[in-house]
Amino acid sequence: MAGRPRAARLSATSSARIVCIDSASLSDVADLLALWEAAAENESRPADTADxxxxxxIRDSDACLVARQGGRIVGSLIAGWDGWRAHLYRLxxxxxxxxxxxxxALLDAAAARFRSLGATxxxxMVLEGNELGHMLWRAAGFQSQEEWRRWVTPLR
Ligand SMILES: CC(C)(COP(=O)(O)OP(=O)(O)OC[C@H]1O[C@@H](n2cnc3c(N)ncnc32)[C@H](O)[C@@H]1OP(=O)(O)O)[C@@H](O)C(=O)NCCC(=O)NCCS
Structure with a gap:
């Protein structure tokens, strides 16, 4: 799916500005970090690094989907597939x-990727207090699983 741009759905007010979805490449790393600094939910997670x-x-060249407008990255979604589970990060x-x-449109592209990989x-991962995120995920058909909590430890 990498390299095959998809046109994102556009509202009437933005119809003159084409947005395409494709996979990020190594040359996009600095722009991705800048986008996440400006746009991502940055609470409760370790700082991002270019490495x-x-x-x-390098591990999965199709995993990081980006929305581009005129060469500029305006959106991102990591669609991580480990062969067992399909995880979404950094929307x-x-x-x-x-x-x-x-x-x-980013979610639709991730769903297409996961479908082709056999995910079901x-x-x-959504922060409890992220109301904006909740609205998007709910609108996309996701439901919170109240009975689960994430358990984590740093890897030493
Ligand atoms: C959440 C986020 C990615 C949504 O991106 P977006 O491009 O604005 O979302 P879309 O335009 O595709 O919206 C899809 C649907 O989500 C819901 N939604 C999104 N933003 C909303 C808002 N501000 N108010 C109400 N509903 C909203 C709507 O149902 C919308 O459909 P509609 O426009 O047909 O009503 C964006 O707000 C963002 O980057 N937020 C900061 C980072 C973040 O919190 N990410 C989620 C991490 S879990």
Whole structure:
């Protein structure tokens, strides 16, 4: 699926500005970090590094979906597949580009990727207090699983 751009759904007000979804490459690392600094939910997680993003892109070159407008990255979604589970991370759309269907288009692209890989269920990590995120995930058909908690430890 890498390299095959998809047109995102566009609202009437943005129809002159084409947004395409494709996979991030190593040359996008700095732009991705800048997008996440400006647009991502940055609470409760370790700081991003360029090396960590490079490791992801080298391990799975289709895992990081980006929305581009005129060469600029305006949205992202990591669609991680480990052969067992389909995880979604880093759904973020530039503040000036929201409510134009870009988040939904990124999710659609991730769903297409996971379907082609044989996944049957998607999951997303969502902070309890992230109301904006809740609205998007709910609108996309996701439901919170109250009975589960994430258990973590740093790897030493
Ligand atoms: C959440 C986020 C990715 C949504 O991106 P987006 O491109 O604006 O989302 P879309 O335009 O595709 O919206 C899809 C649907 O989500 C819901 N939604 C999104 N933003 C909403 C808002 N501000 N108010 C109400 N509903 C909203 C709507 O149902 C919308 O469908 P509609 O426009 O047809 O009503 C974006 O707001 C963002 O980057 N937020 C900060 C980062 C973040 O919290 N990410 C989620 C991490 S879990």
């Amino acid at each position: 960590a993003v490079r490791i992801l892109l 973020a759309v530039h503040p000036g580009m929201r409510r134009q269907g870009i988040g939904r 269920r998607l999951d997303a």
